[in-house]
Amino acid sequence: MIQWYPGHMAKAKREIEKNLKLVDIVLELVDARIPLSSRNPDLKKLLKNKPSLILLTKSTLADPQDNQKWLNELKSQNENVLLVDAITNYNVNNIEKEARRILADKIKADEAKGIKRNTIRMMIVGIPNVGKSTLINSLVKRKAQEAYNMPGVTKAVKWIRINENLDLLDTPGILWPKFEDQDVAKKLAITRAIKDEIYDEQELSVYLLEFLKEYYPELLIERYDVSLELCNYEILKEIALKRGFFKADEIDYDKAAVAVLADFRNMRIGRITLDK
Ligand SMILES: Nc1nc2c(ncn2[C@@H]2O[C@H](COP(=O)(O)OP(=O)(O)OP(=O)(O)O)[C@@H](O)[C@H]2O)c(=O)[nH]1
Ligand SMILES: [Mg+2]
Structure with a gap:
């Protein structure tokens, strides 16, 4: 069983709760490779x-078709959502614009009451x-x-001034x-949201290989260069032999x-989405 909820996370959760009243909007970062599990x-x-805005991040690592599917799915659930990538800067410049669009009514209402509202404050979680x-x-x-x-x-929350009109709170x-669902735990571990010592690397890599066999056999x-006839540890064995x-x-x-886990994490296998 994979479980990881150290004390610093419970503390960070309290910090997030405490700082909530100081911000206008929350940016919820979701890993585009696991938009459900993350x-x-x-x-x-x-x-x-x-108010919140979901950012599907690391989107250049995820399957482009699934990116569109998840974007549409979340929109159909009435979520505000953007596909982004912080390494290639994809859509990063649209985040502030989108946040201001979401907050437009609130800003207008504040201004009608005579409260000047140029600066917005966002929390990233x-x-x-x-x-x-x-x-x-x-x-x-x-x-x-x-x-x-x-x-x-x-390890701790910290304010960062992005520009004169935008402050952002980073959180752990x-x-x-x-x-409850150990598939979720495995996907979190594969994408490295869980520290290495918690899980069994062989078991995790075999889970990933079986997933690839089902959804990305060509990759x-x-x-x-392994046979699709092989199962579970046989695939890992074949890779070790080769x-x-x-x-x-x-x-x-x-x-x-x-090696298999590192290949996935460094996108050497291809653009893969684990939540279908
Ligand atoms: N390809 C790609 N890699 C990313 C992206 N965003 C972050 N990374 C990589 O993911 C790793 C983790 O990034 P961090 O920014 O430290 O993640 P964090 O959410 O602040 O992590 P904690 O502080 O541990 O909670 C780093 O190796 C980044 O280079 C992205 O949009 N695309
Ligand atoms: Mg961090």
Whole structure:
């Protein structure tokens, strides 16, 4: 069973709740490769009626067809949503514009009461490693926050001034106390929202390989040249044999597992969406 809900996440959740009244809108970062599994089920209750904008991020890593499907699906649920990518800067310049459009009525109402409202304040929330700090750096066009490929980099909330009319609060990534659906937990681990020590890499890589066999067989063959007749650990074994991964004359399943997970995370297999 994969479970990961350390104390700092419970604390971060309280910080988010406490700071909510200071912001106009919440940006919910969702990993475009797992638009279902990366949405924190606790968030809806936490955010109450606060205006929100979903950003499907890392979209250049996800399957382009699924990007469109998820965009339409979320829109049909009356969510405000944008596809973005903080590395290629795709749509990053439209975030402020979209936030102001969502808040237009509120800003107008405030101005009618004589409250000047040029500045808006946004809070960025999401699971660990989804790219919150990277997006802020991309918005502010400098390295304001530490950001690297490991869950749990940001440890405390922090305000960053994006421009004279826009303030943004970075928050630590949060998960939820129990993964009822272990497929969700596995997808979170594959995309690296869960720290490495928590899961079994062999098991996780086999899960990924089986998924690829079902949804992306051509990419699986292209990358690893394995037979689709093989099942589960047989696929991992074949990859280890083809790559010559041995440890003391035995097949090194661990090394093959780590290689497969790294291939996925570095997009060496292709553009893949895990939530269908
Ligand atoms: N390709 C791609 N990679 C991204 C994108 N956004 C973030 N990353 C990468 O994802 C990793 C995590 O990014 P962070 O910005 O540290 O994530 P975070 O959400 O702040 O993580 P925590 O602070 O741990 O909660 C880094 O290696 C980034 O380079 C994106 O839009 N596209
Ligand atoms: Mg961060």
